Amino acid sequence: MRYLYIFTFLFLALLSSCGAKRNLIYFSDLSDSSEIVTKVISNVNPIIQQNDxxxxxxxxxxxxxxxxxxxxxxxxxxxxxxxxxxxxxxxxxxxxxxxxxxxxxxxxxxxxxxxxxxxxxxxxxxxxxxxxxxxLNFRITVIGEVNRPETFLITDERINLLEALGRAGDMTPYGKRENVLVIREANGVRNMVRLNLNKKSILNSPYFYLKQNDVIYVEAEKTKQKIYSNSNRLMPVWVSAISALTVLLTAFLYNN
Missing domain, CATH: 3.30.1950.10 (wza like domain)
Structure with a gap:
């Protein structure tokens, strides 16, 4: 019976180790002060570009x-x-x-x-x-680990990254808040930048306020990538097999 407990403990420890602890809080490095004042330095006025x-x-x-x-x-x-x-x-x-x-x-x-x-x-x-x-073409696209991936038409030409994520239903728990990709094209040049929404410094980024036709991609954290990867399609089968083996082992040890 002692071996059964050891086996069960190791099995549960293996399952719990599949997901690492992650920070799901936006701006988690903010202090607990009742009021925090920062200067808005980002240019929020969109610039007219070719093909607008x-x-x-x-x-x-x-x-x-x-x-x-x-x-x-x-x-x-x-x-x-x-x-x-x-x-x-x-x-x-x-x-x-x-x-x-x-x-x-x-x-x-x-x-x-x-x-x-x-x-x-x-x-x-x-x-x-x-x-x-x-x-007429001020659009923002949000894809990846959000609840409602979509392209939004913005009528007031002013939207920031948090508002765009809010329109998309916010990130899922699997969304990597520390690694949000913003893709921006302007005048024949494509810029891509990764932003960490766990840090308050994001508020001063020139990519915090979005421009027309920006694309926001929220990457999934590795636990979900592993679950849905081709190499792990048989994971449910293995879990079921191990569970059945545990039941059989319990019955065997009990009868002996």
Missing amino acids: ILDISVNTLSAESNVLFISNSARQGTSNSYLDKDGYKVDQNGMINFPVVGFIKLAGLNLEEAQKNLTKEINKYVKDPVVNIKF
Whole structure:
């Protein structure tokens, strides 16, 4: 009977050792102070890039003048998707082709700067125009070890990493909070950075506030990788076999 206890103890110890202890707390290095103040140094204003699609509206005191600054597709009612509706695509030279004004470069500017530049150009043709510009393709994709992987369309052009994870239902317990990958493409360059959400220093990262078309990938920790790897497909069979062997061994020792 003594051997049965030893065998059972070793078996349970083996199972419990399969998963290492992990830190599941965000910003776990924060102190217990009731108030912590940090300066926001990240640039939260997204910059217009090549291939962005912009929604641009112009309003003046004259209804006749307003019609001049409506795109042909919108005027003819030929738009067939949200991204095409009233949208102006930024070409490879960073320019859009706007009615009356013609080609104007907006890439490299934030929305406020773009509005000022376009207002200045339109003011040459009509008095006191009011120009509004929004992104139509400000999307964030969250995949990996989250509860609801998805691509989100952001309407206010401002979202941080925690908000994006929240929209995806937060990480599962298997998500590696210390190794979150952010993939960002801008002006033909792809940047990839790994972030540790256990550390408060992430708040000062230029990747904490997200840009249009960023992709967040949450990696699974090794325990889940092992469970679902091809080499461990027979793990349930082995566990069942060991359990059956334990029962038989118990019966054998009991009868002897």
